[in-house]
Amino acid sequence: MSSEQDLGITESKQHNTGEWYAEVVKKAGLVNYGPDGMSGFIVTRPRGYALWEAIQSELDSKFKATGVQNAYFPMFIPESYLEREKDIVEGFDPEVAWVTHGGHDELEERLAVRPTSESIIAPYLAQWVRSHRDLPLRVNQWGSVVRWEATETKPFFRTKEFLWQEGHTAHETHDKAWDETMTRLDQYADLYEDLLAIPVLKGQKPDHDKFPGAHKTTTVEALMPDGKSVQAGTSHHLGTSFAEAFDITFSNKDEETQPAHTTSWGLSWRALGALIMTHSDDQGLVLPPTIAPEQVVIVPIWQEDTKGDVLDYADEVANDLADSGVRVELDDRDERNPGFKFNEWELKGVPIRIEIGPHEVEDGEVTIIHRPDGESITADRDNIDATIQDHFDGVYAKLYAAAEENLDDSVREADSREEILGTLGRHGGYVKAPWCGDEECEEPIKEPLAAEIVMCPFDDEETVGDDETCAICGDDATQTAYFAKNY
Numbered sequence: 001m002s003s004e005q006d007l008g009i010t011e012s013k014q015h016n017t018g019e020w021y022a023e024v025v026k027k028a029g030l031v032n033y034g035p036d037g038m039s040g041f042i043v044t045r046p047r048g049y050a051l052w053e054a055i056q057s058e059l060d061s062k063f064k065a066t067g068v069q070n071a072y073f074p075m076f077i078p079e080s081y082l083e084r085e086k087d088i089v090e091g092f093d094p095e096v097a098w099v100t101h102g103g104h105d106e107l108e109e110r111l112a113v114r115p116t117s118e119s120i121i122a123p124y125l126a127q128w129v130r131s132h133r134d135l136p137l138r139v140n141q142w143g144s145v146v147r148w149e150a151t152e153t154k155p156f157f158r159t160k161e162f163l164w165q166e167g168h169t170a171h172e173t174h175d176k177a178w179d180e181t182m183t184r185l186d187q188y189a190d191l192y193e194d195l196l197a198i199p200v201l202k203g204q205k206p207d208h209d210k211f212p213g214a215h216k217t218t219t220v221e222a223l224m225p226d227g228k229s230v231q232a233g234t235s236h237h238l239g240t241s242f243a244e245a246f247d248i249t250f251s252n253k254d255e256e257t258q259p260a261h262t263t264s265w266g267l268s269w270r271a272l273g274a275l276i277m278t279h280s281d282d283q284g285l286v287l288p289p290t291i292a293p294e295q296v297v298i299v300p301i302w303q304e305d306t307k308g309d310v311l312d313y314a315d316e317v318a319n320d321l322a323d324s325g326v327r328v329e330l331d332d333r334d335e336r337n338p339g340f341k342f343n344e345w346e347l348k349g350v351p352i353r354i355e356i357g358p359h360e361v362e363d364g365e366v367t368i369i370h371r372p373d374g375e376s377i378t379a380d381r382d383n384i385d386a387t388i389q390d391h392f393d394g395v396y397a398k399l400y401a402a403a404e405e406n407l408d409d410s411v412r413e414a415d416s417r418e419e420i421l422g423t424l425g426r427h428g429g430y431v432k433a434p435w436c437g438d439e440e441c442e443e444p445i446k447e448p449l450a451a452e453i454v455m456c457p458f459d460d461e462e463t464v465g466d467d468e469t470c471a472i473c474g475d476d477a478t479q480t481a482y483f484a485k486n487y
């Protein structure tokens with residue numbers, strides 16, 4: 001049984017974001033850390049996994065509505081497969097975990113635990129694609145990958161094994177692969193904006209930071225309240241490099257053999273990290289009603305002489321809400337007082353609390369409290385189902401507006417190295433600057449601040465004027481770069 005003290009968040013989001021985050025995910029019952037000797041791994045508890053399932057469900061239906069089928073490939077990849085695409089090996093080698101033994105026997109060829117699955121999926125795409133009639137081919141896999149990064153664990157943001165989906169497609173032409181790349185990027189942006197109440201920026205990674213072997217890597221970036229950017233989902237136009245390495249070819253209408261144009265795109269449970277980090281506060285988890293496992297908790301408040309009436313009334317309200325499809329919990333525990341219950345449900349992030357006492361029963365009303373800001377509203381008990389839907393919209397709008405304000409206030413411009421460093425150092429957020437496209441011009445920012453170019457907007461031709469020069473080197477600018485510290 002937890003005490004009042006165990007329930008409380010003791011760290012401050014504003015002053016100690018990292019410790020605060022670790023405390024929220026643990027005390028809200030989302031995760032445990034992995035066993036001793038397995039640092040970097042986490043256990044996702046049912047409340048945490050329910051959030052991931054909500055994301056899965058939303059994305060999966062978007063994918064299926066746009067021609068994607070799910071499949072599953074082995075979690076191990078033979079070393080020779082990884083080597084077929086040299087760029088991938090170079091990109092992932094230090095992070096790959098290897099299986100060398102099966103039982104007592106040493107394997108003839110060691111197996112990589114997948115850091116991503118291009119090199120095991122591509123050879124099968126090659127078998128499945130024969131003619132232009134087989135295209136487009138779109139498969140998606142829900143699973144986990146392992147990247148053995150030796151950095152500090154941060155549940156959902158940085159773990160050695162993480163859950164994600166990876167989509168892999170093949171197309172007849174470069175343009176069709178580009179349309180696919182952007183379709184998936186737009187779906188990721190919609191997921192953030194419509195399910196998670198987080199506005200995002202869409203753009204492309206600079207060439208030196210794109211997926212190994214890719215023609216272009218596109219990204220959605222979300223700004224966290226501590227001023228750091230989260231790479232929230234990526235979609236890669238792989239050009240024909242994978243098709244050439246793995247022989248994904250098709251015969252076109254004129255019976256000529258051509259390489260396919262492929263894409264891959266992935267979104268991980270980092271989306272949960274962004275969700276928790278963005279909305280939660282010093283009382284604990286805050287969730288939008290769209291994703292909350294319990295959308296409404298009803299807390300009855302009674303004395304001995306009013307207990308029967310209050311509980312009957314609360315029970316009816318709970319039933320009405322459940323019948324209309326609301327995920328509702330009636331907290332009628334005897335052994336806990338209302339104050340304790342308020343704290344506990346606040347910690348767990350339930351977006352709306354309904355309080356029902358003798359006054360509400362007498363007046364045919366309910367008292368509705370919004371989790372994000374504590375706003376309290378008295379409403380008629382009649383039509384409670386429609387009323388609650390309005391309040392869901394209201395809570396969602398509050399959360400989105402706060403995140404949007406943070407983003408809008410955090411995009412600043414600069415046109416010299418000193419100004420970029422000064423602005424990022426003081427405020428965090430994004431600093432926009434004209435850039436020549438050369439990786440060397442990122443170094444003077446990366447070195448002192450650990451900030452980098454997280455993305456370049458797509459509409460550079462419109463935004464970069466002929467006379468603009470790179471903020472770092474003074475050569476002609478070709479792109480607008482968004483510099484930021486990131487997760």
Ligand SMILES: [Zn+2]
Pocket residue numbers: 435436437438441470471472473474475
């Ligand atoms: Zn430059």
